[in-house]
Amino acid sequence: MDTDADADPDAGAEATPEPTMDVDTEELVASLTPREENRAIKSYQNTVAVACPACEEPFDDLVVCKGNPTSLNLSKQLDLCVGVEGGRAFIFPHRP
Numbered sequence: 001m002d003t004d005a006d007a008d009p010d011a012g013a014e015a016t017p018e019p020t021m022d023v024d025t026e027e028l029v030a031s032l033t034p035r036e037e038n039r040a041i042k043s044y045q046n047t048v049a050v051a052c053p054a055c056e057e058p059f060d061d062l063v064v065c066k067g068n069p070t071s072l073n074l075s076k077q078l079d080l081c082v083g084v085e086g087g088r089a090f091i092f093p094h095r096p
């Protein structure tokens with residue numbers, strides 16, 4: 001068999017990975033304290049100083065976006081780290 005993988009049009013399509021963060025988000029969420037949930041978002045408080053998967057500094061809250069697109073209506077200017085997993089956006093606000 002002299003098959004060239006690059007010549008197969010299906011090979012490229014199947015190789016496209018789902019975007020995932022390099023962390024176990026279920027485990028991450030399980031260590032946080034749930035705060036509020038509505039149709040668009042679910043938020044958690046980081047009471048145990050879990051490290052942010054993006055910058056490794058402890059974040060203050062986690063906001064998981066359930067709607068797409070979603071408006072966050074932030075009342076303050078915050079530094080944000082963002083990750084995507086399973087089609088959901090995870091937002092990690094850092095307060096100065």
Ligand SMILES: [Zn+2]
Pocket residue numbers: 052053054055056057059080081092094
């Ligand atoms: Zn961060």
